[in-house]
Amino acid sequence: MLKGLGGLGGLGDMAKMVKAAQEMQGKLAELQEELARTTVTGEAGAGLVKVTATAKGDITGLDIDPLILVPSEKEVAEDLILAAVRDALHQGRLRTEQEMTRLATELGIPPGTKLPF
Numbered sequence: 001m002l003k004g005l006g007g008l009g010g011l012g013d014m015a016k017m018v019k020a021a022q023e024m025q026g027k028l029a030e031l032q033e034e035l036a037r038t039t040v041t042g043e044a045g046a047g048l049v050k051v052t053a054t055a056k057g058d059i060t061g062l063d064i065d066p067l068i069l070v071p072s073e074k075e076v077a078e079d080l081i082l083a084a085v086r087d088a089l090h091q092g093r094l095r096t097e098q099e100m101t102r103l104a105t106e107l108g109i110p111p112g113t114k115l116p117f
Helices: 003-008 010-037 071-107
Strands: 039-044 049-054 059-064
Touching (some): 010 049, 039 071, 049 071
């Protein structure tokens, strides 16, 4: 289509770049949706407290073993809950990094390039 434009053939390269950028944007949007549906679990106290979250960091569930629901162990329970939440969020970040690396590889983006999220 642009062949007949003589010295303006570089526009074809620009069109390819725009198309590639649009493709990447679409894949990033798909990945965002996938990460919002992907769940990870964080644990503390050898599994006494488990927190479920999306890979995007939204906490969706909490499971507490009844063994730690003793009033005198309130602070221990709180510490375990916080540790499990931190672990779940960390697992989500790891999953996000893995998926972003996979997507970058698929798109031919050099390793280590930060994608926009």
